[in-house]
Amino acid sequence: MPEYSEKSRRELNACHEDLQKLFYFVIQHFDCSVIEDHRNKERQNLAYRAGNTKLEYPHSKHNQTPSLAVDVIPYPVDWTDLKRMYYFAGFVMATAVAMNIPLRWGGDWDRDTEVIDNRFNDLCHFELM
Numbered sequence: 001m002p003e004y005s006e007k008s009r010r011e012l013n014a015c016h017e018d019l020q021k022l023f024y025f026v027i028q029h030f031d032c033s034v035i036e037d038h039r040n041k042e043r044q045n046l047a048y049r050a051g052n053t054k055l056e057y058p059h060s061k062h063n064q065t066p067s068l069a070v071d072v073i074p075y076p077v078d079w080t081d082l083k084r085m086y087y088f089a090g091f092v093m094a095t096a097v098a099m100n101i102p103l104r105w106g107g108d109w110d111r112d113t114e115v116i117d118n119r120f121n122d123l124c125h126f127e128l129m
């Protein structure tokens with residue numbers, strides 16, 4: 001059974017307990033890696049300037065303590081494998097529904113289940129509603 005690395009565990013443990021509950025279940029079925037949890041002001045604004053987020057500090061759910069957002073990618077990490085990221089997100093979203101955890105994914109911000117209308121793709125981003 002896949003397990004998180006120490007770094008992934010540390011990042012996940014800084015997240016809201018619902019995100020922890022969800023992603024500790026997910027990894028039992030789909031190997032993945034936690035990329036980012038809480039972002040302080042410096043890291044958020046760095047991400048903003050790099051174009052990785054549309055939000056400046058403190059408006060991202062990554063800026064809350066505990067973090068209400070987490071970035072998770074299938075393992076082994078391959079940023080070019082978009083199909084696998086969509087597959088993973090579908091698995092995560094369905095699991096969240098089953099666990100009664102209201103979740104939004106960065107590939108479908110308006111939560112209409114369509115991805116073609118998504119203007120800003122952040123395919124590894126999951127946040128609590």
Ligand SMILES: [Zn+2]
Binds near residue numbers: 069124
């Ligand atoms: Zn994110």
